[in-house]
Amino acid sequence: MFFRILRDFFLRRKGRIAIAILAVVMGAAITSALTTVSLGITENVGRELKAFGANIVVTPNSTSIPIEVGGISYASLEEQKYINESDLPLLKTIFWRNQIEAFAPYLYGIVQSGSEAVILTGTWFYQQIAIPASSTTLPNGTIIKRSAATFTTGVKILAPWWKVEGDWASDNDSSQSIVGVSIAKKLNLRVGDTLSITYQDSNYDLTVTGIVSTGSFEDDQVFVNLDAAQEILGKPDYAVQKVLVSALIKPDDELARTPHEKMSPEVHTKWYCSPYIGVFIYQIEEALPYVKAKAIRQVAETEGKLLEQNSLLFALITINSVGASAVAVASTMMASVLQRRREIGLMKAIGANNFQVATQFLAEAGIVGLLGGLLGFPIGYFLAGFIANNIFGVPISTFDQTILPITLIVAISISLVGSVIPMRKAMKIEPAAVLRGE
Amino acid sequence: MRASLSHRKSRVIIAVISVVLGVSLAAALLDISFDIGERTSVTLRGYGANIILVPKEATLQVGLGGLGFGTMSGGSFIEENDVAKIETLSSANDLVSYVPVLYSIIDISGQKAVLSGVWFDSLMSINPSWKLTGNGIQNREDTQSAVIGANIAETLGARLGDEIEIAYEGKVYRFNLTGTFSTGASEDNQVFINLKVAQEMTQNKGLLHMVQLSYLAGKVNLYTQAEELARSIPSADAKVLSQVAESEASFLNKIQTVITVLAVGVLAASAFAVTSTISTSLLERKNEIGLMLALGADSKKISQIFFTEATIIGVIGGLLGYLFGVGLASLVWLQVFNVPILPRPITIPIVLLIAIGVTFIASVIPVRQALRINPTVTLKGE
Helix, strand or coil: CHHHHHHHHHHHCHHHHHHHHHHHHHHHHHHHHHHHHHHHHHHHHHHHHHHHCCCEEEEECCCCCCEEECCEEECCCCCCCCEEHHHHHHHHHCCCHHHEEEEEEEEEEEEEECCEEEEEEEECCCEEEEECCEEEECCCCCEEEECCEEEEECHHHHCCCCEEEECCCCCCCCCEEEEEHHHHHHHCCCCCCEEEEEECCEEEEEEEEEEEECCCHHHHEEEEEHHHHHHHCCCCCCEECEEEEEECCCCCCHHHHCCHHHCCHHHHHHHHCCCCHHHHHHHHHHHCCCEEEEECHHHHHHHHHHHHHHHHHHHHHHHHHHHHHHHHHHHHHHHHHHCCHHHHHHHHHCCCCHHHHHHHHHHHHHHHHHHHHHHHHHHHHHHHHHHHHHHCCCCCCCCCCCHHHHHHHHHHHHHHHHHHHHHHHHHCCCHHHHHCCC | CHHHHHHCHHHHHHHHHHHHHHHHHHHHHHHHHHHHHHHHHHHHHHHCCCEEEEECCCCCCCCCCCEECCEECCCCCEEHHHHHHHHHCHHHHHEEEEEEEEEEEEEECCEEEEEEEECHHHHHHHCCCCEEEECCCCCCCCCCEEEEEHHHHHHHCCCCCCEEEEEECCEEEEEEEEEEEECCCHHHHEEEEEHHHHHHHCCCCCEECEEEEEECCCCCCHHHHHHHHHHHCCCEEEEECHHHHHHHHHHHHHHHHHHHHHHHHHHHHHHHHHHHHHHHHHHCCHHHHHHHHHCCCCHHHHHHHHHHHHHHHHHHHHHHHHHHHHHHHHHHHHHHHCCCCCCCCCHHHHHHHHHHHHHHHHHHHHHHHHHHCCHHHHHHCC
């Protein structure tokens, strides 16, 4: 009997069932789309924020004050300390190595071009480096081993806002250079021209492969690869003055603000394994003990704030939308149960008790919810994929297995909840009155 | 007509509730997508200046305005008098703040360092992410106070309240160290005093090396703004910091697009839910329509009644929904940004149109279906 009514319900009332199922499908689609989007938003926004550039600056530990304006330090008169170029791959051996998106070394000097003084900057443009195998000891004593790898990095990845007319210079050809747009204007240089520079009575000819404009201090610099800068400026062949690092961070919370010196080993391990900006700094200084790493506050802070705001915003939108679509679905279910008052009256008249009626209706609602959820989930997932792909330019990274059960539970429960209220009302009705058509 | 609405209270209430819910969600998301850009651009101001003014006649700027290699070699300047024009431009409303800067190289405890003469209050509002320990320089006339970068403070072992000695061209000046500055950028290696004091000290009265400006992203076109600035300040060139400017614009765009896509999705879903609720409840009224037909009403008259009903439900639901929606959006805003949302009048017609449209569409199918039926059959109860 139970199953026959159930079967008949689905076969005979196609139109009405379709409406109920579609309503649940919509609700489920919203649930799964929004949940997927808001779970991934932190990562997507974080990646977008990389466009603002490096958030950590690494310099050698020094006791002298650099003469520094706009990120360029003009040789301080004290002895100059350097970061060793061959140590740079160690930056990618820290615990959070995978969250380090890019880094680039810098070496500055002032050279003469004719009567003009220009800043010569040596860096990596786009370079593949070998990362050695490494092992990290967590504060609780666990040892994590990582195998060797390769990593492509340099200014081209670190500073995506650079507008280069012409080509990027090569990391292997020391005669190539990229010239800042202000210098190009001043010296009348075009792509393909030769720029002659003099440093301490030695002359060098550089080919201009590209002209860069950023609106900032880069417009007044000449860029060559790091080896060329070391040679021209007469520095040791490992010399690096500064490294800029771009790391994907997590916004600071309570744990991040606790001084890590005071943490118990368990808490310290938890902290060590969270990608806060402070953790990166700690781990970089651990990997290269002779450097000082610092957060570039305007990038790191703003990044943290934006991430936090966006995650919260999307969480709230998700909760509201899921709540509202649940109520909307419930009201559809309500309307469809209300319609069946006569049926309920008939069932009661031929001897069904309230429990049987209730079981019948809840089973129907459950099936509607399940079907709606199963159909709605892929639609929502597609919508989330559309957002990720078209707006952030990356596919949804990992299929989160919790989303399907969440969607199904939401779908089934809203369908059930929507049926309960009208059903209780319907069960109070007098079969005779309903059948008479009142 | 009145009877139709008042006699079937529960059913009308369900219809109104479903419209209210759908509309409130749509209104909330519309409001959010209108306002998100502005809110985010306020947060994005944490990145600092997006336009800078530099001297026009500059020889190549090794450092800034001829500040080179430990010496101050004349260089060229911006006239401070010209800079006041920034505040008279039409874009002044979207200007967060601007700060004029004069650099020089000084000696501090026997080491060379960069001295920046600034308006300290403006510097702080342009760079809200910089961390100041202690006090800033409270007013622009203060000749006693200095703030130093964290790196200098650490190197010199200077502490708040200390007296620091700054030597410039053989003369020694004394300042009270009121605060230290942690920025992670070059400013960690600089000493800050009031612009006026720095100008007098270096005999560069009325002259500047640079002006940093911060405009709200998304509100002004920074490139046209830069052109306008360059036109009105003859001694300066205006440059857009593309790192900040372009990233801001693209970030804002993306966030806004995500919200809009979600708004449209949610809107479609709630429109559908409303449609289905109303259709279901109208299907039930077949009897009524049959009775009307039997009593001699023509289809036009019946349609009129039902569509008027739909309009009333749509208007009531739409207005209530709008109010709920604004409340909802405001709650979200208070949680996320600590400010209430600014309701946009434009949302009212949009949501009303949607509400009435959806209710109408929802009514069309069941009413047409009902009109086609044979009154006697319906009245018999089949």
